[in-house]
Amino acid sequence: MSRELSDWYQHLAADADAGEVGVPGELRRRADRRARLRAVGGALAVAMLAGGVVIGTQVVAMPPPAPVGPPADTPTIPTPSVSAGPPSPTTSGRPPGTTPASPGRIAGGIPDRAFFTLAPANQTGVAPEDRDLAALPGLCGARIPSEPILHRRSRSLVYKLPKTPQGNGPDGTYTQSITVYGSGRATVVLEELRQAVRDCPEQPQLPFQVPQVLSRQRLLGDTGYGDESVLFELRKPAQDMNGDPIGGEEVRLVRAIRVGDVVTILWEKGSGTGSSSRTQVDTDSRRAVAAIEAWLD
Known part of the structure; x- marks a missing residue:
């Protein structure tokens, strides 16, 4: 039973002890009232306990969220290759005043x-x-x-x-x-x-x-x-x-x-x-x- 429910019962008992003892009909009504409160309190306790177990189970059993990836249609950007630089300028390789054979x-x-x-x-x-x-x-x-x-x-x-x-x-x-x-x-x-x-x-x-x-x-x-x-x-x-x-x-x-x-x-x-x-x-x-x-x- 939770602490809040226990405190609530103690407060209810204190109120009953402080009241005057009445006629049998009044006593019967009070007894019925206490019974109903116990039933409600028990049900509430069971509900809270069940809720706690469910919540606890969810907390323990819930897997960590999967990492968010890019959408399926997101294009993959290739990593640019490293170039060795522009090609060296070519030269004729033929002495001035001469003609290549075509x-x-x-x-x-x-x-x-x-x-x-x-x-x-x-x-x-x-x-x-x-x-x-x-x-x-x-x-x-x-x-x-x-x-x-x-x-x-x-x-x-x-x-x-x-x-x-x-x-x-x-x-x-x-x-x-x-x-x-x-x-x-x-x-x-x-x-x-x-x-x-x-x-x-x-x-x-x-x-x-x-x-x-x-x-x-x-x-x-x-x-x-x-x-x-x-x-x-x-x-x-x-x-x-x-x-x-x-x-x-x-x-x-x-x-x-x-x-x-x-x-x-x-x-x-x-x-x-x-x-x-x-x-x-x-x-x-x-x-x-x-x-x-x-x-x-």
């Missing part, structure tokens, strides 16, 4: 415009002729390049010197070849050519010629053409049309020029007797570089 253009083969054309003062009226000619003179049996190529085309071109009157015969003939190599191989090819010239300082001009005429080869200093170039000379005793010595020497020039993965070779073969004009070969070499760069641009 893969798309090279894949289509070598067009006519990739070959140089003579300046008006050097033209003879004879059109260039595509011919399957050797790109280089023999150099003691060296094979250049030492691996397959992607594209190759060559042509023959006759020219005259500016001082030669129109109508006279040509002063010289070029064989120009253009060869496309795999990436990075053109540089190796030019190094192979340099080494082949070094390894072949002289050789018979014609193996079965009697008497033997030796051709001597040597590298010449060369800069300012394309990405790099190799210039060498072929020097032999001068001869007439019959092969008889006429005194002096005949010199022919060969220049290989690399532009990216493309190598063009100008081999000046002359026409009749005489020697190559270095000035003319230099001029036409610059025109050859310009034509290739325009093609690859």
Whole structure:
């Protein structure tokens, strides 16, 4: 029984003890009143006890509230990744004044415009002729390049010197070849050519010629053409049309020029007797570089 209910009963008993004792009817009414109060008090006590047990059970048995999560349709925000910073600026990687080899253009083969054309003062009226000619003179049996190529085309071109009157015969003939190599191989090819010239300082001009005429080869200093170039000379005793010595020497020039993965070779073969004009070969070499760069641009 709770403290409040006990106090209430004590107060009720005190009131009864303090009152006068009345007639039997009054006493009966008082007794009935006490009985009703006991019944009400007992019921109240039972109700309060039951309520306390229920409340206590709820307090003890109620699980802690679950943590409140985001609504089901709340989007999840990803954690941003940490970047190492903006990419480093790229550079061309190609020396100034040079032209890259365009893969798309090279894949289509070598067009006519990739070959140089003579300046008006050097033209003879004879059109260039595509011919399957050797790109280089023999150099003691060296094979250049030492691996397959992607594209190759060559042509023959006759020219005259500016001082030669129109109508006279040509002063010289070029064989120009253009060869496309795999990436990075053109540089190796030019190094192979340099080494082949070094390894072949002289050789018979014609193996079965009697008497033997030796051709001597040597590298010449060369800069300012394309990405790099190799210039060498072929020097032999001068001869007439019959092969008889006429005194002096005949010199022919060969220049290989690399532009990216493309190598063009100008081999000046002359026409009749005489020697190559270095000035003319230099001029036409610059025109050859310009034509290739325009093609690859």
